[in-house]
Structures are given as structure tokens and as C-alpha cells.
Amino acid sequence: MQFDSFTFVIFFAIALAIYNALRGWNARKWFLLSASYVFYSAWNPYFLILLAASTTLDFWIAQRIDRANDRRVRKLWISATLIVNLGVLALFKYNQFVLDNVAHALSLVGVQYVAPRFDIVLPIGISFYTFHSLSYCIDVYRRKFAPTRNWRDYALYVAFFPQLVAGPITRFTQMQPQIESPRETTRDGFSLGCALLILGLFEKSVLADSIFAPAADSFFNGVAKNGIAASWSGVLAFSGQIFCDFAGYSTCAIGTALAFGFRLPINFLFPYAAIGFSDFWRRWHISLSTWLRDYLYISLDGNRRGEFRTYVNLMLTMLIGGLWHGAAWTFVIWGGLHGLYLVVERAIREHVWKPAWVSRTSSFAYGIVTLFFVALAWVWFRSPDVVTAANAFSHLFSLEALAPLASFGATQKLALGTFFAVVCVQCVMRNRELTQDIQRVPRALLGIVLGILLALIVMSPGDNHAFIYFQF
Amino acid sequence: MPSSISSSDAHERRWWPTWLGCVIVAAGIVIGAEWYWRHAGYVPNVRDSPQLWSIQRDRVDRTRKIPLALLGASRIEFGIDMKLLRQLLPNYEPIMLAQNGRYPLAVLRDLADDENFRGTVLCDIEPTGLYKKYTDVQQPLVDYYRRQWSPSWHVHRLLLNAWQKHADVANSDFSVAAALVRLIAGDPPLRPDYFRFRTDRSGDIDYTRTDVEAAKNHFRELINRRGNLHADVEPDQWLADLEPVIEWTRRIEARGGHVIFYQSPTSGQVRVAEHVIHPPELYWNRFADRVPAALDGLANPALSAFVEPDDSHLDFRDKPAYTRALVDELVQRGWLQK
Numbered sequence: 001m002q003f004d005s006f007t008f009v010i011f012f013a014i015a016l017a018i019y020n021a022l023r024g025w026n027a028r029k030w031f032l033l034s035a036s037y038v039f040y041s042a043w044n045p046y047f048l049i050l051l052a053a054s055t056t057l058d059f060w061i062a063q064r065i066d067r068a069n070d071r072r073v074r075k076l077w078i079s080a081t082l083i084v085n086l087g088v089l090a091l092f093k094y095n096q097f098v099l100d101n102v103a104h105a106l107s108l109v110g111v112q113y114v115a116p117r118f119d120i121v122l123p124i125g126i127s128f129y130t131f132h133s134l135s136y137c138i139d140v141y142r143r144k145f146a147p148t149r150n151w152r153d154y155a156l157y158v159a160f161f162p163q164l165v166a167g168p169i170t171r172f173t174q175m176q177p178q179i180e181s182p183r184e185t186t187r188d189g190f191s192l193g194c195a196l197l198i199l200g201l202f203e204k205s206v207l208a209d210s211i212f213a214p215a216a217d218s219f220f221n222g223v224a225k226n227g228i229a230a231s232w233s234g235v236l237a238f239s240g241q242i243f244c245d246f247a248g249y250s251t252c253a254i255g256t257a258l259a260f261g262f263r264l265p266i267n268f269l270f271p272y273a274a275i276g277f278s279d280f281w282r283r284w285h286i287s288l289s290t291w292l293r294d295y296l297y298i299s300l301d302g303n304r305r306g307e308f309r310t311y312v313n314l315m316l317t318m319l320i321g322g323l324w325h326g327a328a329w330t331f332v333i334w335g336g337l338h339g340l341y342l343v344v345e346r347a348i349r350e351h352v353w354k355p356a357w358v359s360r361t362s363s364f365a366y367g368i369v370t371l372f373f374v375a376l377a378w379v380w381f382r383s384p385d386v387v388t389a390a391n392a393f394s395h396l397f398s399l400e401a402l403a404p405l406a407s408f409g410a411t412q413k414l415a416l417g418t419f420f421a422v423v424c425v426q427c428v429m430r431n432r433e434l435t436q437d438i439q440r441v442p443r444a445l446l447g448i449v450l451g452i453l454l455a456l457i458v459m460s461p462g463d464n465h466a467f468i469y470f471q472f
Numbered sequence: 473m474p475s476s477i478s479s480s481d482a483h484e485r486r487w488w489p490t491w492l493g494c495v496i497v498a499a500g501i502v503i504g505a506e507w508y509w510r511h512a513g514y515v516p517n518v519r520d521s522p523q524l525w526s527i528q529r530d531r532v533d534r535t536r537k538i539p540l541a542l543l544g545a546s547r548i549e550f551g552i553d554m555k556l557l558r559q560l561l562p563n564y565e566p567i568m569l570a571q572n573g574r575y576p577l578a579v580l581r582d583l584a585d586d587e588n589f590r591g592t593v594l595c596d597i598e599p600t601g602l603y604k605k606y607t608d609v610q611q612p613l614v615d616y617y618r619r620q621w622s623p624s625w626h627v628h629r630l631l632l633n634a635w636q637k638h639a640d641v642a643n644s645d646f647s648v649a650a651a652l653v654r655l656i657a658g659d660p661p662l663r664p665d666y667f668r669f670r671t672d673r674s675g676d677i678d679y680t681r682t683d684v685e686a687a688k689n690h691f692r693e694l695i696n697r698r699g700n701l702h703a704d705v706e707p708d709q710w711l712a713d714l715e716p717v718i719e720w721t722r723r724i725e726a727r728g729g730h731v732i733f734y735q736s737p738t739s740g741q742v743r744v745a746e747h748v749i750h751p752p753e754l755y756w757n758r759f760a761d762r763v764p765a766a767l768d769g770l771a772n773p774a775l776s777a778f779v780e781p782d783d784s785h786l787d788f789r790d791k792p793a794y795t796r797a798l799v800d801e802l803v804q805r806g807w808l809q810k
Contacts (some may be wrong), residue, residue, distance in 0.1 A: 001624040006631035042624035121619060143782035191487035198494075410657035414649065443486070447493020454494060455501035460647045461632075 001042040003197070003252040004205050011039065016185060016259060025182035029156055036161035037251040040125070043165075047123040050088070050158065055083060058133040058155045062140045062147040078141040087129050092122050097327035105220055127324060129186070131156050131291055136172045138295055145173060153179050162256040166249050168267040170289035175262075183261030195269030195438055195450055196255025207418060210460045212241035215415035219380055220392065229396030229408055231395040237415035238382045239375045243272065246285070270426035272374075275367045277341040280374060292321050308349070314346070315339040325381070330389050334380040341373055371423065502641055507596035511638035512661070515638075518636045518669045519643060520572065521617035523629040528567050528673055530626070534586055535565035536790045539673065540808075541583060542568050544596030547711075547736040550667065551596075552798075553791040559741070559797045563809060564592065568673040571610055575601035577717060578611040580731070584720035592730040599750035603705060603760065604713040620786050632672045658730060668788075676788030679781040687782035695745045707754040714759060730765065731742050732807050737769035737776040740783040746770070751781075765807045773799060 001008050015204045022028045036371045041048040060082055064075045072167045088100070097116035106113045106177035136157070148154050157175045158164075219234020269285050274280035281289045295316045303310040313338070323337015379396070383389035408416070429437075438446065478645070492761045521797045532539045540561065542548055549570040557566045569579055576595060615655040636642040644650065645662055652703035652766070654662075666682035669675040679687070695701075703711070721731040735756060738746060750756065752768060781787050786794055802808040 005624065006635075007624045007628045010627070043622050079532040187487060191490065195490075210647055214649075219729065410653045410659075413656050415654050443490040444493050448497050449488040450490065450494040450496025452497040452501065455505075456648055458498065458502050459505060459641050460649060461636075461642050461644050 003249065003256070004201055007042070011035075011042075011428055012256065012259075016190075020185050029152060031397060032161075033152055033156045033397050036156070036159040036164060040159065040164055041159035043124050044121070049125055050126075051227075052128060052155070054085070054088065054129070054133060055158045055184045056151065056156045057081075058137055058158075059147075059151050062137050062154075063149075065137065065140050066147050070183060074141060078137060081137045082134070085134055089126060089130050091200070092120055092126055093121060094153065094323075094327045095124060096157050118448045122320070128167050128169055129158050129164060131169050131288075135169070135291060136286070137174060145176070146178065148172075155382070160257070160262070161171050162253040162260075162262075163264055167285075168250055168252070168253065168265050170264060170287065173267060178262050185259060185261055189261055191259045192435060193255040193257070193259030193440065196251050196258065196435070196459070197445070198255075198450050198453050200248045200251030200253075200255060201246040203251065206453075206460045207422070208241045208244035208248060211418050212237045212244060212415050216241050218409075220384075220388070228395065228398060230412065231392065233412035233416050234448040235375050235379055235396065236419045239272075239378050239417040240415065242378060242381070243268070243422070270380075272371055272423045273367065273426040274370050274374075276370055277338065277345050277361050280370055281342070288321070288324075292317050296320060306356065309344045311346070314342050318342065330380045330383050331384050333389070334377050337373075337377040337380065341377075367427075372406065408444075430450050476785035505529060505646070506641050509646055513664045514636055514640050514643075514646070514663070516609070516640050517643060517665050517667075518633060518671055520673065521629070522613055523612050523625055524554040524633075524671065524673055525569065525571065526570055526596045526617045526621040527626060527629060527671075529621075531565065531567050532569075532583070532591065533586075535567075536566040538563055538600060539589070539591030540566045541579075541591060541593045542566060542570055542596070543554070543579050543593055544570040544736075545574055545576065545601070546570070546572040547672065547738075548594075548789075549764045550675045550677050551736060551786045551791060551794060552674060553795040554670075554672050556792050556795050557799065560796065561808060561810060571598065571613060575603075575606040575753060576610055577602070578609065578614055578715070581720050582614040582650070583606075584723045587727070589724065590727050590729045593724065593731065594732050594734060594802075596734050596736050598746060599710070599755040599759075602714055605704075607716075637671070658692065672774040674794060676791070677785055679787045684781050687708070691742050691766060691783050696748075701745060701748045701763070703755070705748050707758065710755060711758055711762075714762070718762050725764060731763065731805065732802065733760070733763055733766040735768050737772070737778060737780070738784055739778075742780075742783040743770060743776075765805070767801065767805070769798075772801060798803075 001011060015031075018030055019035075020030055023437055037048055037052075040051060061077055061081045065074050065081075068074045068077060095118060096115070103113045103115040136147075136154070139145060148157075151334070153208065155178075156168070156179055157172055160170075161176070163170060215237035216234055219230060219237070247268040253298055254264045254266070267284065267285060269283040271280055271283035274283050297313055300313040300316060303311060316339075318335045318339030319332055321332045322333070322338070326333045327335070359369055375392075376396070379392050380389045441449070532541055540557075549568060549572055552566075552568075554566055554568065558564075572575060572764055576597060581594065583593060597610070632642070640646055648750070653659075666673050666679070667677045703710070724731050737743070747770070752771065756766070756768050775794070776796075778786060778790055778794050780788060799808065799810075803810050
């Protein structure tokens with residue numbers, strides 16, 4: 001079920017009404033879990049079995065890890081959960097990628113092997129709920145907290161519907177106090193939640209789907225025909241689309257949870273106003289970047305083993321982060337580019353650029369540089385294959401494809417203007433907190449703004465585009 | 473840096489003025505836009521989509537009658553009177569799976585692959601549509617149905633149908649983004665639709681609401697753009713490429729189903745061009761010899777008597793008589809039972 005569907009409006013209204021009609025907290029939690037499973041099975045009921053089985057297995061393994069005193073036994077259990085969770089993820093998500101690459105590698109040494117095509121449907125949200133489960137088990141293994149003894153509470157943590165299919169990737173420590181103490185819909189929570197829901201839907205339906213997607217699609221679906229102006233407009237349009245699509249989803253998720261009395265962590269913090277690449281990753285898909293930092297980068301010993309090893313760890317983390325997004329070399333290259341950006345930035349900061357030299361002008365210039373290179377990396381993220389990406393990349397700098405500004409079509413001009421506006425808004429909001437600002441706005445003015453956004457959502461019909469991050 | 477969104481760190485505020493203002497502004501804008509479009513002569517119209525197609529595809533498996541899957545492109549979509557077809561063939565459940573502007577072989581393949589399908593297929597296609605290179609053009613519909621279609625989208629699309637039937641603003645042509653693009657491009661205002669589309673995916677074309685000569689010229693230009701009147705594929709190669717199509721037909725027939733291939737009649741230059749490019753004796757007739765049921769509407773006096781105003785499609789006023797004539801012909805040949 002997508003947030004931008006009539007079905008969700010009905011589901012949300014019914015779920016909220018029943019949730020608040022129930023008296024006991026246990027009854028409410030059972031209801032929330034059931035509603036979450038209904039929400040998930042609206043896509044494909046068969047994959048609910050996988051979700052429930054994976055939840056139960058990880059719940060049980062976490063108990064085993066906690067009870068074991070022998071370090072080797074604990075290691076055995078954590079290895080088991082890693083193998084099972086990552087194995088399932090690999091089976092559904094990476095099987096074809098691995099087989100195709102094995103076939104290609106064999107062909108290089110003269111062995112002809114045709115990889116079978118399994119055509120396995122990817123269970124929606126599997127990358128997200130696998131990371132939920134893994135962080136829980138790893139934290140229990142690290143003795144950060146004792147596992148919950150209540151299956152329902154753990155299942156609700158994994159499956160809580162606003163964040164189930166595309167995050168934010170929450171930690172058990174963030175959700176446990178909220179799951180264990182009674183909650184209800186408050187006037188503030190409901191209203192702020194609905195305001196965020198409207199804002200998120202505006203980002204998704206109006207900006208991502210109606211304005212950015214047509215310009216981005218027209219570029220990436222016909223790369224070879226594009227001149228330099230159309231290429232840049234396509235890349236910037238996709239930069240706008242991916243932000244508005246994913247941040248829109250996260251905003252909807254946070255708003256929906258808030259209406260039920262739950263707080264989810266912020267996932268985006270005006271990333272296109274970032275000054276530097278490490279700043280970008282503190283603002284973009286925050287729940288994933290912190291997950292990768294805590295469970296991968298730190299597990300690799302982070303920056304504790306000298307400069308060179310730090311660079312290697314950074315690179316590995318970003319490469320794996322890229323691969324998490326999708327089973328294709330384009331995603332690996334996208335991750336690799338961001339790894340490279342981070343390595344170069346860190347090296348320059350440590351050896352060349354002194355913090356004392358930072359001025360407003362240099363910060364502004366570095367912000368532009370950051371946005372430029374982030375946009376360049378999106379070419380690899382969006383392209384269907386490496387050849388198309390390389391082709392698109394070359395068009396961005398090809399003098400042969402040089403075309404005047406007048407060659408922009410109306411769709412491109414609209415997308416570029418909107419992208420410029422989005423970046424300007426992010427620069428203004430860079431150090432502010434959206435929800436606090438919302439609460440400070442005079443209520444009549446807020447009503448007018450929300451009314452305009454709602455009208456624009458209603459007047460932006462079209463085929464429903466799946467949220468881009470659903471495929472991950 | 474804030475790490476979470478909180479609703480409790482600010483004291484409770486009165487929200488009703490906000491929501492009252494929101495509803496008044498949103499309703500005012502939407503009603504104002506609707507009034508504007510209605511005043512300019514536009515009427516609400518259902519829009520086709522993979523979701524609308526998927527609702528019909530679901531019916532193929534769920535009907536208790538014999539499913540009569542109508543495959544093809546715009547000619548069958550806008551040429552068959554579905555209500556009348558239901559009355560004329562009470563044992564069948566007519567289901568429109570055609571798609572405007574796309575040839576239907578991918579959907580025929582999908583029905584052949586569906587082991588549960590034992591119904592009847594009426595596949596409207598001309599020799600060009602049987603080219604191998606056009607096999608997959610409707611595949612995105614099948615892919616959507618197989619990979620993304622869900623009960624949740626079904627409910628959504630049913631509600632969207634109701635919304636589109638009653639509101640101009642539910643039409644993507646009138647969206648804010650589309651209006652802005654037209655404004656930036658300096659395009660003229662949209663012309664009101666001259667066709668009506670229904671939720672059963674059939675449609676009516678009313679040629680009194682459009683410039684018929686311009687519509688005719690569209691097809692003339694398509695013919696002229698070819699540069700010559702030669703087929704893209706030589707007859708022997710064309711027929712050899714059709715082996716998979718013949719195999720799909722065989723598989724459906726082997727399960728007790730039926731496949732009827734049928735070429736819609738055309739008029740004027742479109743008809744002349746079709747005959748010159750693909751002479752029936754070299755193309756259609758040879759294909760017809762290889763499959764159990766194939767009807768050439770161009771060669772059938774009862775069907776080719778109809779005049780297509782744009783040389784390609786029927787006016788909606790002719791649909792009932794045409795549907796009747798087609799059913800009579802198919803029943804007479806024993807391919808359908810009344």
C-alpha cells in the first residue's frame with residue numbers, strides 16, 4: 001500500500017479510529033501489529049510469511065545470544081543470524097547478479113556457462129526489515145541491551161507499518177520505550193502528523209512524479225539523443241526526483257507514525273545544502289548512513305587503524321552501501337564514487353585545508369562543489385546499466401553535444417526551475433528544524449499553506465509511480 | 473542537531489483554525505479549477521492505465537462464464553459495443569484487454585502461458601502488428617500485472633475510476649504540472665476530448681466533435697512517412713517469424729480454449745496502403761492457413777461496408793451495427809456460440 005493512494009487514506013482513517021477506540025495498550029499493540037501485517041500483505045500476501053518467519057527466527061536467536069555466556073556460542077548464534085538474514089537477502093535480491101557475473105567471469109577464461117533466469121520477485125521492504133533485525137541481534141550480541149521477551153513487541157518493532165517498507169531504519173533502542181509505554185493519538189501529534197503527511201505527499205506527487213520524473217525519464221530513456229543542456233537538465237531533474245521521492249516517503253512515514261503517537265527518527269536534513277560530502281551523509285538517508293557507520297564501518301575498526309586503513313574502511317562501507325541499494329554494478333559505482341569523495345575530502349582536510357581557512361565564501365563554494373559531485377553520482381544510480389551510465393556521463397561533458405539554453409523544452413525548464421527552488425529552500429532551512437518551524441507558523445497562515453499544498457496534490461493526478469526506494 | 477521529530481516538546485496548540493483554513497483553501501482551489509475546466513467545455517473522462525487494464529485481466533480468471541478476451545489496439549477498443557456484445561453472447565464474458573497504439577502479441581503470449589486460461593481470444597491484428605519486432609510492445613502491461621498489481625491497487629483504481637468519472641481535475645492533462653508546461657511552451661489551450669473512455673476499457677469516438685480531415689491526414693502522413701509502400705519484412709520471413717504465435721495458439725486450443733485472429737476493416741487510403749504493403753495472398757491468407765480461425769475484415773463484405781471517418785476507426789454511432797455484424801460472422805463460422 002502506498003501513501004499516495006486512496007487505499008491508504010481509507011486504511012489510515014480506519015486504523016486510527018480502531019486504534020483509539022481500543023482501551024488497553026496490549027490490545028492496541030496487537031491491533032497495530034495486525035494492521036501492519038495487513039499493510040504489508042496488501043502488496044503480496046505470500047511474503048508476509050517470510051516477514052513473520054524472519055521476525056520469529058531473529059527474536060528466538062536474540063534470546064539464545066543473550067542467554068549464552070560462552071563467547072564462542074554467542075559468536076555462533078550471531079553468525080547464524082547473519083548468514084540467514086543476508087542469505088535470504090542474497091537469494092531474493094542478488095541471485096541473478098551473482099549468477100550473471102559468474103557467467104561473465106567464466107566466459108573470460110573460455111568457459112561457456114549460461115546463467116539460469118529465476119525471475120524471482122523481490123519481497124518489498126526486505127532490505128529495510130533485514131537491517132532492522134540485524135541491528136537488533138548485533139546490539140544484543142554487543143550487550144547494548146537485553147532482548148525483549150515479548151514476541152509481539154519485537155514483531156511490532158520490525159513491522160510497524162509507517163517505516164516497514166522504506167524506512168527510516170529505526171533501532172530497537174529508539175522504539176522500545178515507545179512500544180513498552182502506552183501511547184495514544186494526541187491533538188498535536190495528529191495535526192502535526194497530518195501536516196507532515198501533506199508535505200510528504202506534495203514532495204512525492206507534485207514535485208517528484210509530476211515535475212521531475214518526466215524530465216529525468218526523457219533524458220535517461222534516450223541518452224544517446226541528448227545534447228549537453230538536455231543531459232544536465234536530466235541529471236538535475238533526477239537529483240530533484242530522488243530527493244523528493246524518498247524524503248517525501250520518509251516525511252509521510254514520520255507523519256503517519258506521529259498520528260499514532262510514535263516518533264520516528266528524521267531521515268533527511270536538507271541534504272542539498274550540505275557543505276562537504278561527510279556533511280551530505282549526515283543529512284541524506286540518515287538512518288542508513290548511521291546504520292552503516294555503526295554496524296559496518298565500526299565493525300571494520302573505523303578510523304582506529306591508521307590513515308590508510310580508514311580510507312579502505314570508508315571505501316568498503318560505501319561500496320557495500322551502494323550494493324545494498326540494488327544488485328547492479330551501477331549501484332556499486334555510485335557507492336564507490338561517494339566513497340572516493342569521502343576519502344579525498346578526508347585526505348584534504350587532514351593534509352591540505354586548515355579549518356581556520358573556512359569562510360562563508362569558501363563554504364558556499366564547497367556547497368556548490370558538493371552538489372555538483374552528488375548530482376554526477378546520481379547518473380550511475382539512475383541508469384539501467386553501466387553502458388548507459390557511461391554514455392550519459394560522457395554527454396555531460398561532450399563539447400560535440402553542446403547545445404544552447406534555448407534547446408531546453410518546457411518540461412526541462414520547469415524541472416530546472418523547481419530544482420533551483422528546492423535547493424534554495426534547503427539552503428534557507430539548512431540549520432533549522434522543520435517541525436518546530438511548522439509549530440511556530442501562525443495557524444491561519446499554516447492553514448493556507450497546507451490548503452495550497454493539498455490542492456496541488458489533488459490536482460496532480462497521474463499514474464501512481466512506485467516510490468523509488470521500494471525496489472531496494 | 474535534532475535527531476527526532478517530537479510533538480510533545482511544544483505546548484498543545486489549537487489546531488482547528490489551521491485545518492478549517494486548510495480545507496477552505498484546498499476546496500476553494502479545487503472547485504475553482506473544476507469550474508474553470510467545465511466552463512471551458514471539458515467533461516470528465518476515464519483515463520486508461522496499467523491498473524485499469526489489470527482490473528480487466530483479473531476478470532479473465534474470475535468469471536464463471538467463458539472469458540472472451542478482446543485483444544488488439546485502438547480499432548477494437550473503440551469499435552466494439554461491450555454492452556451489446558454481452559447481450560448477443562450471453563455465455564461469454566467479454567473483457568477488453570486491447571491497448572490504444574500498441575499491438576497485442578505480448579498479451580496473447582501471457583494468456584498462452586497462463587495454464588488456467590481456457591477461454592476464447594478475439595485478437596484484432598493486421599500483418600504489421602504480427603511483425604516480430606512488435607511482439608513485446610504490450611509487455612509492460614503484463615509485467616505490471618505480474619509484478620506490481622495487488623488488491624490494494626485494485627481498491628485504489630476503483631476509487632480513482634469514480635473520481636475520474638466525475639471530476640475534470642482528476643485528469644492528468646489538467647494537472648498543475650501539465651498546465652505549467654503548456655504555459656512555458658506557449659502551447660494553445662487543450663482541445664476538449666472527442667472520445668469517451670469507459671472503466672471497462674472500451675471507448676467511443678465522436679467524429680462530429682473533431683476535424684475529420686485532420687484525423688485522416690494523420691494517417692496519410694504516417695503512410696507518406698514510410699517513403700515507400702513495401703513491407704518491412706519479406707513474406708516468407710514474416711511467416712517464419714510467426715511460429716511462436718502459432719505455438720501460443722496451439723497451446724490455448726490444446727487446453728480447450730479458442731483463438732480467433734481478426735483484421736479490422738479500414739477505409740480510404742489506409743485500406744489501399746494496407747493492401748499494397750501486405751498483399752493478402754502473401755501475408756494474411758498464408759497466416760490464416762496456419763491457425764484454426766482467422767477472419768479478414770477487409771475481405772468481408774458485411775464488415776468492410778462500414779466507413780471509418782478517419783480511414784481507421786469507427787464513429788461510435790456505427791458500433792452497435794458493426795458489433796452485430798462481427799458477431800453474426802463469427803457465429804456463422806462456428807467460432808463463437810450464441
